[in-house]
Amino acid sequence: MSNKIGVLVMSYGTPESLDQVEAYYTHIRRGHPPTEEQLKELKDRYEAIVGGVFPLRANTDNQVEALQETLNRLSGDSGYEFVCYQGLKHAVPFIEDGVDKMAQDGIKEAIGIVLAPHYSVMSVGGYIKRAETKSSEAGISMKFIHSYHTHPKLIEAFANRVSSKLELFKEAGAERDMVKVLFSAHSLPAKILEMGDPYRDQLLETSREVARKAGVSNWQFTWQSAGRTSDPWLGPDILDTLHDLSKEQVEDILVAPVGFVSDHLEVLYDLDIEAKTVAKELDMRLERIDSLNTDPLYMETLGEMILETVKNN
C-alpha cells in the first residue's frame, strides 16, 4: 500500500485581473490599502508587462504540476505517493487554503517547500510560519525545507542559462570576460542583517557557485525591487549599480536574477523594462538569463530536497 504524502508548494501569488490588484496590494501591505497613486503605479506596471495578464499564476500552476510528476517519477517504487497542493502568500489559494485542502483529502503527513531558494525570516520564514500554524490546527504533521540555494542541480540550471546568454554576447562581438554578470535578488529591509539573517550570505553563495560552474570571473551581486517604504533597504540597487558600471566604462551586462525562479513582475518589469531603459540611456547592452520556470533541473532540485526530507524522518 502506498504512503500518501502531501506537498504544500508555496509561492508569492499574483492577482487574476487588474481589478484584483487593490486587494492583492492591501494584503502585501498587511491590511493597509495603498493610496490611489500607489495603486495606479502598480496597475501601470502590470499593464506594461503583458497588457493585464498575470504570468506568475500560470507559471506557478505549471511548476506545481511538473513537481508532482517529477516527485512521483523520482520516488519510483519507494512506496510513497506524493500529492502537491498550492499555497500562495498573497492571493488565493492562500497557504491556509492549501492546508485545508490537504486535511479534506485525509493527508496526515506533509512537506512544505517555497518556490524561492533562499531563506530569510521575512520571506520564506513568513510562509513557513503560516503553514505551521494552520497544519498544527488541522492535525497534519508537516516538515519544512528552509532553503536549497546550493543544490547542484539548481546551480547547474542557472549556470547553463548564464553560459548560453554569454554566447549571444560573443556572437555579437563582445568578449566573454568583458561582459559583467550581475547576480540579483529582491531586496529586503536592511535591518535583517542586524538580526543575523542568512538571506544575503545564501545569495552570495549561490552567485559564487553559479559563477564558478559557468567559468565566469567578471561578476558582482546587486539588489533589485526594493519596497517603497521609509526604512533603509539592502543596496546597492541595480539601477545605481548600472550608473556605477557605466562610469567604469562597462558596456555589456548580463543580469542573472538568482533570487527568483519564475517570470513575473519583478523580472519582466523591474529588469526587462526599467533596468533595460536605464542601461539604454547609459549606452549599455543589458540582457537577462531566462527564468527557470519548469526547467527539469529545477524540478529535480525540489523533488530531491523533498525526498531527502521524507527519508530522513
Ligand code: FEC
Ligand atoms: O508577478 C507578480 O504578480 C508578483 C511578483 C512579486 C514577486 C515578489 C517576490 C518577493 N517579494 C519579496 C519581498 C517584498 C517586500 C515587500 C514587497 C512588496 C511587493 C509589491 C509587489 C510585489 N512585492 Fe514582493 N514580490 C512581488 C511583487 N515584496 C507588487 C508591492 C509594491 C512594491 O513595493 O513593489 C514590501 C511589503 C511592505 O510594504 O511591507 C518585503 C521577496 C520576494 C522573493 C521571495 C518570494 O518569492 O517570496 C523577499 C515574485
